[in-house]
Amino acid sequence: MGSIAFSLFSPKLYTKPRVDGGAQVTMMAYPAPSPAAAATKSNLGFKNLMESFTVDIHRAEGRQLNVPLIAPFTIATSRLEGVENVAVRVELNNGCVGWGEAPILPFVTAEDQITALKKAGEACEFLKKSQAMSLGDVLREIGQLLPGHDFASVRAGVEMAVIDAVATSIGTPLWRFFGGVSNTITTDITIPIVTPKEAGELASKYCREGFKTLKLKVGKDLNSDIEVLQAIRVAHPHCLFILDANEGYSSSEAIQVLEKLHEMNVTPILFEQPVHRDDWEGLGHVTQVAKSKFGVSVAADESCRSLADVKEIIKRQLADVVNIKLAKVGVLGALEIIDLAKASGLDLMIGGMVETRLAMGFAGHLAAGLGGFKFIDLDTPLLLSEDPVFEGYEVSGPTYKFTNARGHGSMAHRLTKERGLVSRLSE
Structure with a gap:
């Protein structure tokens, strides 16, 4: 062995x-x-x-x-x-x-x-x-x-x-393998860029399912983003907001969004990647204004793609939070960044791309086992119309519970024609 x-x-x-x-x-x-x-x-x-x-x-x-x-x-x-x-x-x-x-x-x-x-x-x-x-x-x-x-x-x-x-x-189980701090996490859930009507319907659905934090994709059109935010506010008035612009705004547009929300008496708990990944000056400016004027933390996501990026963020105080994604830096790279961020006082977020329970489960085990993550964004398996993965963690609304099954407890399987689906994987 x-x-x-x-x-x-x-x-x-x-x-x-x-x-x-x-x-x-x-x-x-x-x-x-x-x-x-x-x-x-x-x-x-x-x-x-x-x-x-x-x-x-x-x-x-x-x-x-x-x-x-x-x-x-x-x-x-x-x-x-x-x-x-x-x-x-x-x-x-x-x-x-x-x-x-x-x-x-x-x-x-x-x-x-x-x-x-x-x-x-x-x-x-x-x-x-x-x-x-x-x-x-x-x-x-x-x-x-x-x-x-x-x-x-x-x-x-x-x-x-x-x-x-x-x-x-x-x-x-992996959550013990990485430290055993906890065997549960609570995730937000994402509303992609949709119409205000669709956003309101999704917010109502997620409210019924117990999600307290909604992550809203923004950054394509400032006015439409505000309309969507208003619709969600009506449908789920007590939810917490994360805004994720995926590099879509200029720094002035990002600050304008925060001003509009302030007028609506809405304060996001996080503003993720408001500007282009290479706009370091803009990221630092938004971070300074968001924190000092509105009390909003800013997260670096696309701007955080290596240990060197994190060192620059820390040195120049460009963000309050770094979003750890295994697909950006690998597992070993993520562990290095997590250690540095914790030592430097940066808050931690863990997220993913659009993944099944194989990658999301691994990331969840890591976050639960290590502990110390302020923001959890591991929701995309909930957005799939089919599940190609056996077993893994137990889901109850926004809460994932990791069992004592060995490893991450998941395996891919064949989606058979008998189930009316297309064959994609086999053990």
């Missing part, structure tokens, strides 16, 4: 008869650990296992992950009709499987699906041919194969799959 060979976690083979009368299937079962063993493995955190756990990969592959959305998802810079991501599956020689996801969001992620599949395939081929090595070495090799922002989404997907397989090997 690795250099930390816990015999009590060693799998036993058993045979499961098929209900359709076909050939029997050999599966792996893990014995329940004793209380003492459970205490031992709960203390084996991610950083310790980086050098102490040996990873030996038997199979690895990337696959298309295509899922339609309930409705088109429109932001200031792009519009999606459905998810066209890449799932990554890694199987270790001990039989444990891990899953990851590389999300594709046009004009936000650098990769398209074709590129992501190609690069995931290259990384998987390398992993399959590599000798057993420490988890840290595996992740460092992945980082060299898929460097920088250009391949960050694919890098994140492969990292997720490897880490999930390792956590599964030692019988630990």
